[in-house]
Structure formats: C-alpha cells, structure tokens
Amino acid sequence: MKNWFLRGLTAGIRTEPLTEGAVSAALSPGLPKTTEHTGTQRAEMLAAACPNEAIRAVEAVAEVDEDRCVLCMRCKGRDGQTWRRDVAWAHPNADSQGPLEPRFRRSLHVRIIDAGDCGSCLNELAQMNGPAYNLHRLGIFITPTPRQADVLLVVGPATRQMQDALVSAYEAMPEPKRVVAVGVCAASGGIFGPSLMSAAGVAAIIPVDLVVPGCPPPPHAIIDALRLVCGQTARPVPR
Amino acid sequence: MLTAFAEHLRTIWPDVDWREHDDVIHADIGARYLRAMTKYFRAQQWRIGTIVARENGRGLDVRYCFYATLHPGWVELRVELDPGERTLPSLTNVAIAADWFEREIEDLFSIRFTEHPRLGDFVLHNDRLPENLGLMRPQVQSAADIPEQTREWRPKRVLEEEGAFVMTVGPVYSGEAESALFLLETVGEDVVRAVPRLFFKYRAIEKIAEGRTVQDVLLLAERCNGTSAIGNGLAYCQAVERATGITVPARALSLRTFFAELERLRHHMTSVREICASTALQVAESQALWIEEQLLRVSGELTGHRYLFGVLAIGGLMTDYDRGALETAVADVELLVRRVEPLRKALENASSFLDRIEQVGIVSGEAARAFEIVGPFARASGVCADMRAVQPYDAYPSVRFDVPAETEGDGYARLRVLFSEMIQSLHIMRQVVAGLPAGAVVGNTPAGAGSALGWSEAPRGASVQWVECDAQGIVLRYRLTPPSFRNWHGFHVATEDFAFQDFPIILATLDLSVAENDR
Numbered sequence: 001m002k003n004w005f006l007r008g009l010t011a012g013i014r015t016e017p018l019t020e021g022a023v024s025a026a027l028s029p030g031l032p033k034t035t036e037h038t039g040t041q042r043a044e045m046l047a048a049a050c051p052n053e054a055i056r057a058v059e060a061v062a063e064v065d066e067d068r069c070v071l072c073m074r075c076k077g078r079d080g081q082t083w084r085r086d087v088a089w090a091h092p093n094a095d096s097q098g099p100l101e102p103r104f105r106r107s108l109h110v111r112i113i114d115a116g117d118c119g120s121c122l123n124e125l126a127q128m129n130g131p132a133y134n135l136h137r138l139g140i141f142i143t144p145t146p147r148q149a150d151v152l153l154v155v156g157p158a159t160r161q162m163q164d165a166l167v168s169a170y171e172a173m174p175e176p177k178r179v180v181a182v183g184v185c186a187a188s189g190g191i192f193g194p195s196l197m198s199a200a201g202v203a204a205i206i207p208v209d210l211v212v213p214g215c216p217p218p219p220h221a222i223i224d225a226l227r228l229v230c231g232q233t234a235r236p237v238p239r
Numbered sequence: 240m241l242t243a244f245a246e247h248l249r250t251i252w253p254d255v256d257w258r259e260h261d262d263v264i265h266a267d268i269g270a271r272y273l274r275a276m277t278k279y280f281r282a283q284q285w286r287i288g289t290i291v292a293r294e295n296g297r298g299l300d301v302r303y304c305f306y307a308t309l310h311p312g313w314v315e316l317r318v319e320l321d322p323g324e325r326t327l328p329s330l331t332n333v334a335i336a337a338d339w340f341e342r343e344i345e346d347l348f349s350i351r352f353t354e355h356p357r358l359g360d361f362v363l364h365n366d367r368l369p370e371n372l373g374l375m376r377p378q379v380q381s382a383a384d385i386p387e388q389t390r391e392w393r394p395k396r397v398l399e400e401e402g403a404f405v406m407t408v409g410p411v412y413s414g415e416a417e418s419a420l421f422l423l424e425t426v427g428e429d430v431v432r433a434v435p436r437l438f439f440k441y442r443a444i445e446k447i448a449e450g451r452t453v454q455d456v457l458l459l460a461e462r463c464n465g466t467s468a469i470g471n472g473l474a475y476c477q478a479v480e481r482a483t484g485i486t487v488p489a490r491a492l493s494l495r496t497f498f499a500e501l502e503r504l505r506h507h508m509t510s511v512r513e514i515c516a517s518t519a520l521q522v523a524e525s526q527a528l529w530i531e532e533q534l535l536r537v538s539g540e541l542t543g544h545r546y547l548f549g550v551l552a553i554g555g556l557m558t559d560y561d562r563g564a565l566e567t568a569v570a571d572v573e574l575l576v577r578r579v580e581p582l583r584k585a586l587e588n589a590s591s592f593l594d595r596i597e598q599v600g601i602v603s604g605e606a607a608r609a610f611e612i613v614g615p616f617a618r619a620s621g622v623c624a625d626m627r628a629v630q631p632y633d634a635y636p637s638v639r640f641d642v643p644a645e646t647e648g649d650g651y652a653r654l655r656v657l658f659s660e661m662i663q664s665l666h667i668m669r670q671v672v673a674g675l676p677a678g679a680v681v682g683n684t685p686a687g688a689g690s691a692l693g694w695s696e697a698p699r700g701a702s703v704q705w706v707e708c709d710a711q712g713i714v715l716r717y718r719l720t721p722p723s724f725r726n727w728h729g730f731h732v733a734t735e736d737f738a739f740q741d742f743p744i745i746l747a748t749l750d751l752s753v754a755e756n757d758r
Binding site: 003007014024025026027028051073113116120125132142144157160168169193194195198215 | 531
C-alpha cells in the first residue's frame, strides 16, 4: 500500500495546461475548415470526395459542415484544403438554453450516456478523467446516476434501442439541466444516421444545448465544452 | 495441405463438388449435409469463421465458413434455400458456437432453425419493435418500414428459489461504461448466473452498408469499434481486395502490420487500465491511463488521428509514411513499453490486487473450445488460436513472434496474456520497420464484381468478414463478424456462481466490446 502511495507521489504533475487554441496532431486530429479555393472545380471535387456530405461547394468555396465531418481524413492535405488546429469545437445548438447559473461554475456533475458510441468517444472521455487532462481540478465530476447530474453528456447516434433509456435518463435529471452532444454521431448521426436504427443525432430525441463535433473530439475539445456549459469560459456565438 | 484436405473431402462426400480457390474450398451443398459436415470439421479442429445469410433476388442462400486452426485454409459451404423456404437445421447440437449466429440470422432474416433450443428476441429486443421484422430483408428499406408498437416484455425463464431475485444492471450504469443490460440471478450475495442482453447499440451496420461504395463501407468497418479500427478495417479491406482481385504492394502490407500492432499495443494498455480501474486501484489506473495517452499521442503524431482512422484504404494505405517518422514512433513506443514493466511488476506483487483477479471468471479450455472463444480471452484459457499465426496475412508470414498463452483461464491469466502480447507487438513493429520494402502503398484498383472472405486478428481476436460487391464497386452484402460477438457468447461461462462485487472485475478482465458486438 505504501508503495502505491509513493508511486503516485513521485510521478509528479503531468497535466496539460488548459487550452482552446492550437494543439499538435498528437493531441487533436483537427477538423477541416471552410476554404476558398482557386476554382469552382477544386471545391466541387472536394465536395464529391466527401463521404458524408460534410463539404458543400459554393462556387470556389468548399463549405465545411463540422457536424457532419467523420474525420475520414480524405480531404486532408488535398487540393489546398485548410485544417483547423484549435480545439474550441463546441458550439451551441439552435435551441440552446445557454450556460448554467454561476453557482455551477466550481461544481458540475456529469452523467455520460452511451447511445450507440463506437468506443473512441468513450475512450477520450476516460482520458479526460485521467492524469493528462485531470477533469477533477476544474470541479467537474463524472457521476454514476442521472439523478445527481447537471449535465447529460451523450455520445453515439441515439440508436433506436437506446432511445427509451436516453429519454428516461434525461427525465430523471433535476432542473436546471443541460445536454451536451459529443462526437459527430451525437451531433448529426454521423456515418450511421439517420437510418433504420439510428436517429439523426441526439437532438432528434432530447433537447440539446451544446454540440461538440469530431470523430472523436479530443479531450481538450470536450473539456472546453464542459467549461462553456458551467460558465468557466465564455465565447461569442460563432454562428 | 489444403489440396490434400480437399482430396480427403472428395473421398468422404464424392457427390459434392469441392472447388479450390486460393486458400478457400468452396462447395454448394444441400441442407441435409450440414450437420454431418459441421461435426466432421469440428472433429478436425476446424472452427466456425462466420455464417452469412443473403437474399439473392430469387430466395435465400446461407454460407457456412469454417477455418482450420492447425494450418492455413478455409471452407465455404453454400446452402441455397428453395424460393419461399425459410427453414434450416440448427447446428447447435453439433457446434454450440453456431448458437448466436443462428439467433442473429433468425431475428434479422426470419429464418427458422429447427431444433434450436432458444430462438426469439435477440438483436431486436425492444418492446416497441414488431416481432419477425426481418430487418435485413430487402422489403425493409427505411425507418418508415418499421411500425412501432407497445408490448409488455417478460423474461422467458425465471429463477425460482426462496430469497432469489433478478438484479438488473444497465443499460445505463457506471461511469463511462458501454450500454448493455445484465440480468444477475442472485440469492443474496452470490450471483448464480448472469445473462447479458446486448444490441442496445445496434446501428444495423450490415444493413446500411448495402448500396454504399466499397470505400465508404470502410468507414463503417473502422467505426464498428473505434478502439480497433485497424483490426476490423483490415479484415474488410482484405475481403474487398480478394473479391475484386486487387494486389496490395509489399510496402503497404508491411505498414498495415505495423499499424495493426501499434493498435493492439494501445488496446491492450486500455484493457490493463480497465482491469486496474475495476479493482479501484487508483494509482495503477492513472499510470495506465498516462501510458495509454502517450500511445494515443504516438498514433496521432504519426498518422494525424489518435485512433488510426483513415490510415487504411482499399488496395493499400491512404498515404505513405517516411522511415524516420516510423523509427521515431518505434523508439517512443519502446520507451513506453519499458514503463509498462514496473507497472506489471508492481501489480504482480500487490496481494490486494491479486486477491481480486485470481480465481475469478474462470473459463476452462474445454469451454473456450466449445464456444469457440477467440483472441487473448481464449489464449488465457490455453487455446492458442491466433489468426496471425494460423491464417497469416499481410507481412505476418515474414515476421517472428510468439503467441503467448496461459492455462488457468482466470482474470489474472488474461491480464498476463495482455502484458506478454504488448511485448510481442513491439517486437513485430521493430522487425517491420527494419525490413520495410520500398515502393508504392496503393495498388491497382480494378473494379470487378465478386465476393470473398477477409480475416484478421483484431486486438480482441479473430475478425471475419464477407463482402459481395458489383462491378461499380457498390456493396451488395456486407457481413461483419467481430471478435466480441464470439466472446460475448462465452460471457455466461465466466459468470457462474460468483460474488456480486466481482462482477465489474470479471467484466473488465474479459475485455469485451459492446459496440463491436452490437454493430
């Protein structure tokens, strides 16, 4: 027992500084950015190559819908497509209630719901709680029950057989509450939905306040979203 | 070896046309042969790779694919059902491993398997979905074809004993656990048995793959289980390449091996972390999380994606990687594996930890063989099955590695297998980079119609896939048999008569993915 204690102590602090700015490829895969190309043909080629209709060609501009990008990496480095390296990916949903009241700023409890996730978003969530990102220092905690949760963090496209459980969990939460959809599947259904067994994202089932795109979004981007929800940071609404 | 086996088959069943094609023996047979042949293959140490049902326009055909465990080689038995006929003999009496395959096919194709002990709600168990929907049939095309209804669900079998009750765990439980429901039949502290109810996360990958291009279905194969994108993606790529006659250049084969091992290493680290977490050993969990994060960073630095999405392409790889970057990655991984060593030693000397994982969730070699468990789970029970060694693909024939195995079949044996395999993975990565051939990483891409099997050893075990595509490169039928589907079938063996507090530990040591099983 004593050994474990010493091991923990001698490991030192390994936590990354908080950031919403540019990070390396080791920490985040990045996202494609709306890019103005030199000709319509290039933009159209990129739009045609996108497997999930995340890129739309508007004349010479390749317009990127981040909520649809599954990070297939096929447009990366191709034909001058630019890439965003920051991690401020979270954006409010259309009918967002905005951040929680100030008293949640230093104590936020989050219940994670897996509504059909492939495992990579869940793994990034596990990392978020590990020494490298250390969610606890921000006063944000993962709780095992929705009855004690202020935020429902949903991953996955809301599969048909998980929808009842998702609604029950949402209804079991006390007010005030917020829902954060994490990952492209939760944002729009991603590569899986809308289809026979997957919804067009979580917003089709329960009201969503904040959306974090990405496949999967890196821990920094998810932490950024949680900080936005509890009012630790604020950003002008980008769109 | 395979030709001799085909000759042998011809002498036993002379009226069947046995055709050899590469390393697969094909035969069209009548359903009456099925049980005898399955029994024979099982006796020869062959296992069920996958069972593929398919609507072919006229009616149904079902392919039974077996693979040898002692030498390379596959057998694909095709049974064509008469139009309107939807009945087949069940194989569960001769091969219990066929059980879940048949339940899945019954649920999704509405095929009856005679003498199957337990058919009914399997994949589509939601109260609001109609019975006998047959989701995979062509009549069901969109969500509008699935009428919702309300129906009260009751368990089929109830344990009756004084003081006994069923404790339900899930589908939403614990911190970042995957969604699954467990029915724990208990008499007080002790759980008599645990029945898993899966497929809450069923995304119908096989159904939505139909009509997409072979390139786009690769995205589905990768995202079936995001923590083993290369493992499942590789089996899919190989199936498409064999179906359409694409030759993959040697450099791409080597690099695929490299990434498969990098992924295995990281995946095993994740499993070790989960085992530490399940025993509430916080310091060990944090250390494992840290090493895992470093491995994710190595992957991100090298490929641009922490989970190695978008590395594979049909015919090879998406991009080439230069030698310097690969060598740096190997050096980084080597440093990290060196850090795993003190963690392993500390765990092996922590009696409070060992008390909790030793002698829990025992699966005997006999049970592992009967249920045809795959991957590290099987190897911890003394079943030394590894696709890389038995059915080699990519650069595996030219690298040297051991297949670590243990015999106890308990949680600790499974942990030791994970640790040993990490060292082997590093060993393979080193060899691949040292002997990396020059040349292109994307081969020719002739569009051709066809169908074929593909297989790989994903981090959790054998992934077997079958693809049929047309000349335009559109997928007509995609069959994905991931390792977790095989291993969940053996879950109840490990969870008989245990103390309730051991449940999360058993679950963690079994290393099962719900997403991979549900598809």
